[in-house]
Amino acid sequence: MIDPRAARTADPTAPAAAPAAGRPALEIAALHKSFGATTVLSGIDLAVAPSELVFVLGPSGSGKSTMLRCCNRLEEPDSGTILLKGTPVTGAGVNLNQIRQRIGMVFQAFNLYPHLTALKNVTLALRKVRGLSRAEAEARAVEALTQVGLADKAGNHPAALSGGQQQRVAIARALALEPEVMLFDEPTSALDPELVGDVLAVMRDMKSAGMTMLVVSHEMKFAQEAADRVIFMDGGSIVEQGPPERIFGAPEHERTRAFLSRVTGG
Amino acid sequence: MTPLERFLDTFFNAAVLAKYAPAILQGVWVTVELSVLIVLSGIALGGLLACVRAYRVRLLSFGIVIFADIFRALPPLVLILIVYFGLPNAGIFLSSFVVLYAILTLILAAFAEEILWAGITSVAKGQWEAARSTGLGFTQALLWVVLPQAVRLAIPPLTNRAIAITKMTALGTVIGVPDILNQATTAQSFSGNASPLMLAAVAYVLLFMPFVVLSRWLESRFAWRKV
Amino acid sequence: MEKFAEQFLNLEIMAAAWPTVVQGLWVTLLICLVVIPMGMAGGLLAALASLSPRRAVRWPMIAFVDFFRAIPPLVLLIFVYAGLPFAGLDISPFTAVAVAFFLNNSAYYGEIFRAGLLSVGTGQAEAARSTGLTAGQSLAHVVLPQAVRNVLPDLISNTVEVVKLTSLASVVSLGEMLHQADLARSVTYNASPIVLAAGIYLAILWPCVRLISRFERRMAT
Ligand SMILES: Nc1ncnc2c1ncn2[C@@H]1O[C@H](COP(=O)(O)OP(=O)(O)O)[C@@H](O)[C@H]1O
Ligand SMILES: [Mg+2]
Numbered sequence: 001m002i003d004p005r006a007a008r009t010a011d012p013t014a015p016a017a018a019p020a021a022g023r024p025a026l027e028i029a030a031l032h033k034s035f036g037a038t039t040v041l042s043g044i045d046l047a048v049a050p051s052e053l054v055f056v057l058g059p060s061g062s063g064k065s066t067m068l069r070c071c072n073r074l075e076e077p078d079s080g081t082i083l084l085k086g087t088p089v090t091g092a093g094v095n096l097n098q099i100r101q102r103i104g105m106v107f108q109a110f111n112l113y114p115h116l117t118a119l120k121n122v123t124l125a126l127r128k129v130r131g132l133s134r135a136e137a138e139a140r141a142v143e144a145l146t147q148v149g150l151a152d153k154a155g156n157h158p159a160a161l162s163g164g165q166q167q168r169v170a171i172a173r174a175l176a177l178e179p180e181v182m183l184f185d186e187p188t189s190a191l192d193p194e195l196v197g198d199v200l201a202v203m204r205d206m207k208s209a210g211m212t213m214l215v216v217s218h219e220m221k222f223a224q225e226a227a228d229r230v231i232f233m234d235g236g237s238i239v240e241q242g243p244p245e246r247i248f249g250a251p252e253h254e255r256t257r258a259f260l261s262r263v264t265g266g
Numbered sequence: 267m268t269p270l271e272r273f274l275d276t277f278f279n280a281a282v283l284a285k286y287a288p289a290i291l292q293g294v295w296v297t298v299e300l301s302v303l304i305v306l307s308g309i310a311l312g313g314l315l316a317c318v319r320a321y322r323v324r325l326l327s328f329g330i331v332i333f334a335d336i337f338r339a340l341p342p343l344v345l346i347l348i349v350y351f352g353l354p355n356a357g358i359f360l361s362s363f364v365v366l367y368a369i370l371t372l373i374l375a376a377f378a379e380e381i382l383w384a385g386i387t388s389v390a391k392g393q394w395e396a397a398r399s400t401g402l403g404f405t406q407a408l409l410w411v412v413l414p415q416a417v418r419l420a421i422p423p424l425t426n427r428a429i430a431i432t433k434m435t436a437l438g439t440v441i442g443v444p445d446i447l448n449q450a451t452t453a454q455s456f457s458g459n460a461s462p463l464m465l466a467a468v469a470y471v472l473l474f475m476p477f478v479v480l481s482r483w484l485e486s487r488f489a490w491r492k493v
Numbered sequence: 494m495e496k497f498a499e500q501f502l503n504l505e506i507m508a509a510a511w512p513t514v515v516q517g518l519w520v521t522l523l524i525c526l527v528v529i530p531m532g533m534a535g536g537l538l539a540a541l542a543s544l545s546p547r548r549a550v551r552w553p554m555i556a557f558v559d560f561f562r563a564i565p566p567l568v569l570l571i572f573v574y575a576g577l578p579f580a581g582l583d584i585s586p587f588t589a590v591a592v593a594f595f596l597n598n599s600a601y602y603g604e605i606f607r608a609g610l611l612s613v614g615t616g617q618a619e620a621a622r623s624t625g626l627t628a629g630q631s632l633a634h635v636v637l638p639q640a641v642r643n644v645l646p647d648l649i650s651n652t653v654e655v656v657k658l659t660s661l662a663s664v665v666s667l668g669e670m671l672h673q674a675d676l677a678r679s680v681t682y683n684a685s686p687i688v689l690a691a692g693i694y695l696a697i698l699w700p701c702v703r704l705i706s707r708f709e710r711r712m713a714t
Binding site: 107113125 | 390392393395396397398399400401402403406410411414415418
Binding site: 272273276277335336338339340341342343344345347348351352355356357380384429430433434435436437439440446447451454459460463464466467470471473474475477478479482485 | 496497499500501559560562563564565566567568569571572575576579580581608653654657658659660661663664671675678682683684687688690691694695698699701702703706709
């Protein structure tokens with residue numbers, strides 16, 4: 001099995017004096033982002049502890065995806081800092097391709113490569129970025145596919161997989177690189193209801209294996225069971241956060257209450 | 267002679283056919299050689315240009331677009347005549363074979379660039395993002411993720427275009443490339459009989475028909491992509 | 494460099510060749526005016542025949558289309574122009590061009606119309622027929638407009654190819670633009686007249702080529 005907590009070789013760019021324990025896996029500070037005249041993120045501060053699952057809630061357009069995409073710089077932040085285990089993600093001179101291997105991302109639309117088999121979807125980055133031999137890459141890909149329960153589908157192209165299976169392959173593609181943090185952007189929103197469970201089960205397994213996860217989703221039940229902390233975003237900032245029991249049971253802010261009653265009650 | 271006999275004597279004269287078949291066969295090799303060279307280098311060059319354009323360096327892209335536009339807009343024969351008759355007076359001597367090869371290669375490259383570029387831009391943005399999110403660099407994402415998908419989309423139109431342009435090797439006749447048509451027209455004027463032309467037409471059809479049928483098959487196979 | 498300018502961009506020679514080249518331009522436009530409508534009409538018929546439910550109509554038509562897609566237009570033109578007189582059919586260069594282009598263009602336009610007709614769902618014709626339109630009316634008023642819209646970029650693109658192909662008529666000494674320019678070239682021993690003709694082709698066709706690229710990009714997204 002791939003242990004997501006597997007020790008990495010010391011990162012030369014990390015400040016040597018910083019203590020490894022007690023530091024957040026992912027630290028976002030004063031993150032701002034606008035698209036033209038629209039401000040999408042206005043000062044996000046968030047620290048995700050190692051092995052923590054942070055669940056992000058919020059109405060459509062509140063900036064959840066943008067926040068996630070700033071974390072691996074698919075979107076370029078206007079200002080603010082992001083640190084991965086103390087290593088800067090933002091700023092000039094960052095080796096983006098190296099840092100991105102340490103941050104896995106799962107997309108709403110899966111974004112599997114349609115011309116490659118499930119196995120090759122997983123091995124591509126292992127071979128081209130990590131420089132593993134074909135045999136090494138395939139061994140590791142099979143492990144990752146086993147972890148998501150799809151070792152038997154290794155030879156299938158995405159078109160021959162169900163939506164849920166495609167999303168699990170996409171998770172395996174990220175997992176195989178042994179990331180330190182995983183970002184999920186509405187991983188089950190594009191799935192038929194009966195296929196959602198399999199994907200959530202895989203995410204639960206990852207959580208219990210100790211993966212650090214930042215999850216944007218509307219699966220409230222999953223949040224209640226698996227999240228360590230729930231964050232409610234609106235209008236580009238974090239309105240409220242806390243353990244799931246409190247956010248769902250006794251939300252403090254009117255906006256949170258309104259949102260929750262709309263998605264659960266309505 | 268009955269009309270039928272006359273027709274057969276004009277277009278299928280056995281003696282004339284036998285006499286000039288070897289010359290026309292020589293022409294077949296010239297045509298095949300040119301076609302293979304043009305297809306290989308034209309598509310390679312077009313692919314390279316489409317890839318360069320993906321980097322979106324303003325000046326480079328502009329140059330590529332101008333190149334592709336000019337070579338798509340001008341009749342091939344115009345380009346061939348300008349180069350073949352113009353260059354010697356400017357002190358540059360190229361054989362007619364080289365002129366024909368170079369011009370048709372550039373024309374195919376221009377079309378291939380446009381077709382592949384359309385393919386590259388039609389690959390979903392999420393494909394780039396997924397690739398980049400796993401640490402692949404821009405060039406790696408282009409080569410391993412985006413280009414293979416673009417090529418798939420491009421194969422039917424590229425096949426059609428490659429056929430149309432290799433057929434233009436017949437234009438070499440005008441500047442004296444000893445291709446099929448050239449051999450046939452020479453033979454026709456020596457023999458005073460149209461049989462060599464008929465043989466040339468048959469040779470072209472035999473040569474290109476398999477590719478036309480292939481392109482029809484490719485189109486029906488890839489047709490689902492349009493809906 | 495000077496040698497190049499002298500050989501390719503000699504303004505004096507261009508000015509002298511201008512009337513001759515423009516004379517050719519009119520012939521080029523006249524050829525276009527004849528062969529483009531003819532090719533489109535032939536292509537539409539070929540497309541309809543190649544979609545016929547009757548195999549005896551469909552297969553010969555597909556073979557016809559593929560045959561003329563396989564044969565180079567110049568070969569066809571020379572065959573018609575130089576070959577048919579041997580069979581006692583004396584024809585003018587213009588007729589030869591018209592016949593060869595009709596066969597070649599019908600095949601290419603035919604493939605495009607065929608794809609266009611196939612892209613319109615059968616429900617459209619059925620709906621039209623259900624309101625009492627005849628087969629011809631349903632084709633003309635319902636199916637064909639949609640088919641044409643769906644393949645408009647290909648139609649424009651092929652028409653550009655046809656305009657470019659008219660330059661082949663120079664080979665059979667029809668006095669179209671390239672022929673006239675080449676005439677001036679052979680008198681002056683200078684390529685500038687052909688460059689002038691190239692400039693005129695560009696002025697006509699560049700906007701079309703731009704338009705096609707625009708279309709392709711729109712389809713892609
Ligand atoms: N590339 C972009 N260009 C312009 N506006 C964008 C872009 N991406 C997102 N936005 C805008 O930013 C806002 C937040 O989007 P997003 O982060 O996707 O929200 P969420 O994921 O919470 O639904 C929306 O108003 C959206 O329209
Ligand atoms: Mg979103």
